[in-house]
Amino acid sequence: MTNKHTQPCSVAAALNVFGDAWTLRIVLEAFYGATRFEEFRRSTAIAKNILADRLRQLTDDGILARRSISEKGTRFEYVLTEKGEGLSTVMLSIIQWGDRWVYGEDNKPVKLSRVGTGEGLPLFVPTWRDGTPIDRDSLVPSPGPGANEAIKKRFSDE
Amino acid sequence: MTNKHTQPCSVAAALNVFGDAWTLRIVLEAFYGATRFEEFRRSTAIAKNILADRLRQLTDDGILARRSISEKGTRFEYVLTEKGEGLSTVMLSIIQWGDRWVYGEDNKPVKLSRVGTGEGLPLFVPTWRDGTPIDRDSLVPSPGPGANEAIKKRFSDE
DNA sequence: CTCCTTTAGTTTCAAAACGAAACTAAAATA
């Protein structure tokens, strides 16, 4: 990812990390437990050169950590860092959106449940502290502590 | 997006819709209230040909609806459909991840608050019904109602 | 009504990214 986005915006910054066709797919497989190069390749059917590149990016960006497995080996495992685990909310909301809007609730390809209980993944809806769902028109953006002049100008009056 | 992903997977399907550098950035601006071509272009600094293409995709994919404004005009507005509004959870979790892991909580460029009260956007964490946060190792994937043979084979025993 | 600016694009063309296939080399397995 060649730092395409330069504007101060968390979504832009996030897209510099995973704004492409494969990165989040790889992260999903890591969530499902994949750790090895061939594991990622088989489960996603991504081309090997692209996979190698993305794993390098993800490692550079601190989402995955690459650890040598078996002394003096050319074998490695890729494991999610804390920053990578932090993407779980993003992953889960994408899964729920795809289930609902692409496949439909009763046609979803994969079901996620809780180990032990078997309880299904509950649909989650972000809410305000009083429990009201956060919808678009209850939200107002304003310059944050790290805003630059452009952001201040843009969000001060509108 | 040339339906790059063919596997039955909600994340793969979602990436066919927004797995690129710009689409979610455009959707964010729509959330912030942008409706017009030039509005999207100014706020994102995207190239015009790319913007035109992405707006077309988003319209084709049912995320935005393109509506003529002012009779017999070549002026249009792009508004989020219900499917597009459905991405709000995804948008919010990306924003929170970027705030936390790219900029840092006390350096975020944009602050989101509730209209009226001014209440800040609460950090949201998906939980099981008993309130336990959903973490990676409490989750187990299994074939869903729309699973094909490949999915069944993959998730039945592991 | 006329000129100027804004909006909403399309076209062109060079540069960058993608991806299939072949190739490499070490390690694990039979």
Added chain:
DNA sequence: TATTTTAGTTTCGTTTTGAAACTAAAGGAG
């Protein structure tokens, strides 16, 4: 020891991107 698997890299044609120039209609100013 031979074969297969793993983890890549290299090559090269195809696709996508993006900056810049170009169109053409609509809106606004005087």
